[in-house]
Each structure stands twice: as C-alpha cells, then as structure tokens.
Amino acid sequence: MVYIHNWEEFLQPYELTTSEIKLKLEGIRKQFKQKNKHSPIESVRVRVKTIASILEKSERMDLTLDRIGEEMYDIAGVRITCKFVEDIFKVVEMLKNRSDIDIITEIDYITNPKDSGYRSYHLHGYYHLETIDGTKQVLFEVQIRTMAMNFWASIEHTMHYKYSGDIPENVSIRLIKAAEAAYALDNEMSQIKHEIEEAQEHFKNRQNQGLLY
C-alpha cells in the first residue's frame, strides 16, 4: 500500500498542470474564433484523479510511491472534444509540436477501436511545469475524441458502474452497434462539411471570375 504523507502537496503539480493546459488549449480555441476560423478544439475538460482512485490503481499495478510519478500517466487527465474526426488528428499534431509538452506514447483507438467499441486518441506526455524549485516534468494523459465518441463513452462508462463492470452480453452487443452508428454519424458529418467547403470554394472562384454578382 502506497503511503503519501501530504496529499495536497503531492497533487498540487497535477492540479497546476491540468489548469494550465486547459487555459492554454482554450486560448487556442479563442484565437481560431477571433480569426473567424473553424477551431479543431470544441471543448476541454480536465480532472485530477481522486486519492481513492490513485490508491486503487497503485495496488492493481503494484506500484511503489517513487514509481507513481513515472508510471501512473492518468493522474492528470485532459479530455478534448472535437466536432469532426479530422480535427482529432490536427489536435494531435498541435500537441506534438508544442514546446511545453513532450509526448511519449500515442494510442490510436480511432483507427483501432477497442473490443468494447470505444474510440478515442490517447496521448501520454510530460508537461513542463514551472515551479519555485525549477521545471518539473509532470506526467499526464490526454484523450481526444469527437462529440459523438464522447457521448458514447460517457453512456458506456455509466453502464460499467450500473453493472459493476459486468455488462450483459446483449447490452455489450448493442453498445458495439451504437459505437458503429456514432462513427457512421461522424463520417457523414465530415462528408457534409467537405461538400459545403467545396461548394463555397466553387462560389468564390466564380465570384472572382466575375461570373456572379
């Protein structure tokens, strides 16, 4: 059992990390809006794992205190939702190119969904947190998904609690089908967006050629 003498002190870097990342990502969204451009980031939610959950996971992973900071990558969690699937990959590139973050792992559950039907893009990385004792590398996880994927994941997560992790087979099958339906909706929305953009481009070109008034 991991013993932490001062939880407030232990959790503070994670609290600061999530707050700073949220502020910065929301700043990016505002910049896109100010320029009248589509923002790949629709919303940002953050959470720091509860003490009970950290203790439960450290038991399960058989972690000692010194290894928690190195191996428990989701104490600081960031969830970014996007309107379109293609936005997810833009956000991944944006995060990889930041100088205040080092990405160490990426898991693409969009191209390779989990057996449950779960889709999302996960990144694990270190955030360079400025503290009074210098820069601290704080491990964090970011989950990037569309609004439809997020809707599905939140319902499925609730089901896990309802059935204490043992979802009946018929419900699991319906959830897998629902995940496919959500993905089909995502693809349809991307297609519609693409067609609207093409029509707008065509209209602009005709206007520039003086064919439209």
Ligand code: 0O2
């Ligand atoms: P919460 O409450 O969202 O934090 P582990 O982190 O060890 O439990 P693992 O296998 O190391 O799990 O990582 P994985 O599978 O990438 O899962 C990490 C997180 O992704 C989960 O955290 C969920 O948030 C989400 N996730 C993964 N698979 C599913 C799924 O099938 N359904 C839903 N709804 N979410 C999923 P936690 O700690 O499980 O939950």
